Amino acid sequence: MSDEELRQVRPGSMTRSYRHGLILVGVLCVLATLAASMLLFQRSYTEGVDRHLANLCRTLAAGYNARQAGAPAALAALADGAGVRCTLIGEDGTVLYDNESPDALPNHGNRPEVQQALADGVASCTRQSATMGRETHYYALRLDTPAGVQVLRVAEEVDNLFGMGAGALPLLVCAVLLILAAAWLLSFWLTRLLVQPINRMAEHLDTIEANVPYEELIPLARTVHTDRKLREDNETMRREFTANVSHELKTPLTSISGYAELIESGMARSTDVPAFAARIHKEAQRMIALVSDILQLSELDSTQAARGQQSSFEPAPVDLAALLKEVNQNMTVNARKAYVTLQYDARPATVLGSHDLLLELTTNLCDNAIRYNRPGGHVNLRCGAGTDGAPWLEVEDNGIGIPQDSQSRVFERFYRVDKSRSKATGGTGLGLAIVKHIALLHDARIDLQSQVGSGTTIRVTFPREQAAGKARSQASAT
Numbered sequence: 001m002s003d004e005e006l007r008q009v010r011p012g013s014m015t016r017s018y019r020h021g022l023i024l025v026g027v028l029c030v031l032a033t034l035a036a037s038m039l040l041f042q043r044s045y046t047e048g049v050d051r052h053l054a055n056l057c058r059t060l061a062a063g064y065n066a067r068q069a070g071a072p073a074a075l076a077a078l079a080d081g082a083g084v085r086c087t088l089i090g091e092d093g094t095v096l097y098d099n100e101s102p103d104a105l106p107n108h109g110n111r112p113e114v115q116q117a118l119a120d121g122v123a124s125c126t127r128q129s130a131t132m133g134r135e136t137h138y139y140a141l142r143l144d145t146p147a148g149v150q151v152l153r154v155a156e157e158v159d160n161l162f163g164m165g166a167g168a169l170p171l172l173v174c175a176v177l178l179i180l181a182a183a184w185l186l187s188f189w190l191t192r193l194l195v196q197p198i199n200r201m202a203e204h205l206d207t208i209e210a211n212v213p214y215e216e217l218i219p220l221a222r223t224v225h226t227d228r229k230l231r232e233d234n235e236t237m238r239r240e241f242t243a244n245v246s247h248e249l250k251t252p253l254t255s256i257s258g259y260a261e262l263i264e265s266g267m268a269r270s271t272d273v274p275a276f277a278a279r280i281h282k283e284a285q286r287m288i289a290l291v292s293d294i295l296q297l298s299e300l301d302s303t304q305a306a307r308g309q310q311s312s313f314e315p316a317p318v319d320l321a322a323l324l325k326e327v328n329q330n331m332t333v334n335a336r337k338a339y340v341t342l343q344y345d346a347r348p349a350t351v352l353g354s355h356d357l358l359l360e361l362t363t364n365l366c367d368n369a370i371r372y373n374r375p376g377g378h379v380n381l382r383c384g385a386g387t388d389g390a391p392w393l394e395v396e397d398n399g400i401g402i403p404q405d406s407q408s409r410v411f412e413r414f415y416r417v418d419k420s421r422s423k424a425t426g427g428t429g430l431g432l433a434i435v436k437h438i439a440l441l442h443d444a445r446i447d448l449q450s451q452v453g454s455g456t457t458i459r460v461t462f463p464r465e466q467a468a469g470k471a472r473s474q475a476s477a478t
């Protein structure tokens with residue numbers, strides 16, 4: 001990824017997002033709390049006002065009735081100290097008395113509270129005042145006086161919700177500013193609290209799983225740990241492989257160089273030259289075998305890595321019986337040279353795979369069975385299908401066998417039980433590693449049975465669902 005691309009995908013600041021989040025939450029909380037409390041307060045306040053007006057109206061009515069019902073002047077004496085607006089209205093809507101308006105008022109017959117009081121005896125209502133942010137609460141009672149039907153109405157003007165909000169605005173602004181400042185400061189502290197353990201975790205990647213600060217980060221820590229371990233293992237393997245290859249190549253090269261030097265300097269007698277040339281040839285052959293095995297392994301490595309993409313491995317039906325016959329033919333001379341009897345027992349079995357790779361696998365197993373054998377020994381090549389239909393092939397010998405503790409290691413690169421015997425018989429230490437890779441590519445299982453002195457049997461069992469295997473590789477190849 002280029003620097004430009006890296007700059008483009010650079011993630012945003014966690015501190016900033018955290019701060020903005022905190023501020024937003026803080027401001028929203030203040031606004032919501034203020035709105036809710038104002039609403040509650042206003043409701044309970046107006047309920048109180050309505051109650052007060054009702055009580056006052058009833059008290060005034062009782063007083064008015066007791067004094068001189070029907071005469072507005074009797075009400076005037078009572079209404080003076082009431083602290084609210086008192087209005088006495090006749091049945092036709094004429095305003096008979098109003099303690100806040102000495103002048104004559106227009107007819108009130110169309111007022112809802114008056115109409116309702118005349119009809120029901122009692123009425124209560126609230127109306128928007130002419131002043132912005134104010135509303136007027138009314139309570140009215142019908143009075144049946146000797147002078148006729150009248151309506152006694154009391155009214156009080158109070159702040160509505162809007163008016164209260166306007167009153168509380170400075171407080172609101174102060175609270176929001178305070179919250180902004182507090183969230184700003186708090187966000188620094190909280191972000192540090194949150195981020196510090198993550199930074200500490202990132203600083204100690206080798207013990208990452210022991211230092212996970214939050215359970216949400218466990219999957220991340222696990223992935224990092226696995227990835228790291230894999231890289232380390234790969235690095236170790238790569239280093240060991242390079243060291244082994246260098247070592248393996250150095251030995252024949254030193255030998256070749258030594259013999260060539262003897263011939264070059266004339267120190268070798270002419271009678272020795274053919275023998276020296278033969279040694280040089282043999283060592284060169286060994287190097288060629290080694291290099292070709294290394295190339296084969298590296299090709300298998302990349303095939304394995306590219307599995308599912310375009311790869312050199314194109315599965316096709318391979319007749320195992322014909323394959324064993326081919327190996328038997330190819331290895332007859334080798335077997336004869338080692339005084340080993342080579343025979344095969346092939347039953348019909350077909351696998352989906354690569355003919356060339358399976359030939360290589362069987363040849364390697366057969367070659368080992370001959371080389372780690374004894375004169376007069378035998379090697380049997382077998383193939384067939386199990387009761388479950390899974391195809392298999394097997395190479396059995398009655399050679400020197402593999403010690404128990406080495407059996408799990410012989411498939412490692414360059415691992416040999418007896419190094420000198422391996423080298424003397426042209427081994428590279430990579431034969432079984434190649435076998436393992438080829439088996440892996442075919443999803444096959446390897447079973448090794450061996451006993452020192454009695455012999456070795458290696459069986460490769462292929463998956464039964466070969467058709468499924470093919471479908472899978474073809475699907476992933478697209």
Ligand code: ADP
Pocket residue numbers: 368369372397399400401402410411415416417418422423426427428429430431432433456
């Ligand atoms: P090499 O090239 O040395 O044969 P391989 O990877 O083919 O390397 O085998 C690894 C080691 O396993 C051999 O060096 C040998 O010690 C042991 N081995 C493999 N096959 C057999 C066998 N059929 N019998 C006994 N030992 C074997």
